[in-house]
Amino acid sequence: MSPTIAYFKELYAYNTWANDRAFDAAEPLHADLLKRDLGNSFGSLHDTFTHIVGAEWIWLERWFGRWPPALLQPSEFSDRKALRSKLNQVRLDREKWISTLPEKTLGADMRYRNLRGEFYSYPLWQQLAHVVNHSTYHRGQVTTMLRQLGAAAVSTDLLLYYDEHNKQRS
Numbered sequence: 001m002s003p004t005i006a007y008f009k010e011l012y013a014y015n016t017w018a019n020d021r022a023f024d025a026a027e028p029l030h031a032d033l034l035k036r037d038l039g040n041s042f043g044s045l046h047d048t049f050t051h052i053v054g055a056e057w058i059w060l061e062r063w064f065g066r067w068p069p070a071l072l073q074p075s076e077f078s079d080r081k082a083l084r085s086k087l088n089q090v091r092l093d094r095e096k097w098i099s100t101l102p103e104k105t106l107g108a109d110m111r112y113r114n115l116r117g118e119f120y121s122y123p124l125w126q127q128l129a130h131v132v133n134h135s136t137y138h139r140g141q142v143t144t145m146l147r148q149l150g151a152a153a154v155s156t157d158l159l160l161y162y163d164e165h166n167k168q169r170s
Contacts (some may be wrong), residue, residue, distance in 0.1 A: 002107040002125050008098060015132045016091055017164075018156035019052065022139045023084055025146055025154040031079060033149050041138075045145050046083070050074040052138045053087045059131045060094050062112040063124070070115060 026034060026045055037043040042051045054072035061068050077083040106125040113119050122130075136156070143153040 008128050014161045021154045021156050022142045038145050047074045052135050057090045067113040
């Protein structure tokens, strides 16, 4: 089974919408709160957002045939504006890349080297799905962290995305 390019364009439009909602929910927080260690997988909101952006970036690099030896580090981003700028650049580069993909490429195995130097190969469509799933998982952690900091959490459910976008189309 191999989904279509159109399916992945839609899935990544959802991913963009969901990332934007998560980043927007953290916007009212003071910078110190963004970096407060809450004992989560990546400690703080800043660290978790960096991981989301870094993972989306490293997978795009792999699809371009490059294998960076490490993820982006929280210290590379002085504030949320710099982090969001990187997210937007990754998004634009990915959208441009996806728009040029031939449909048959989705079923082809793509080889990459992980951060431990091990080689893996999966069909491109599985890797594309993995990245959105990965970001969804960590956006769930962002929701918990926002609540721990007393901030309003926001839903990023896929069906909510469809509800909002179907209303706009009507």
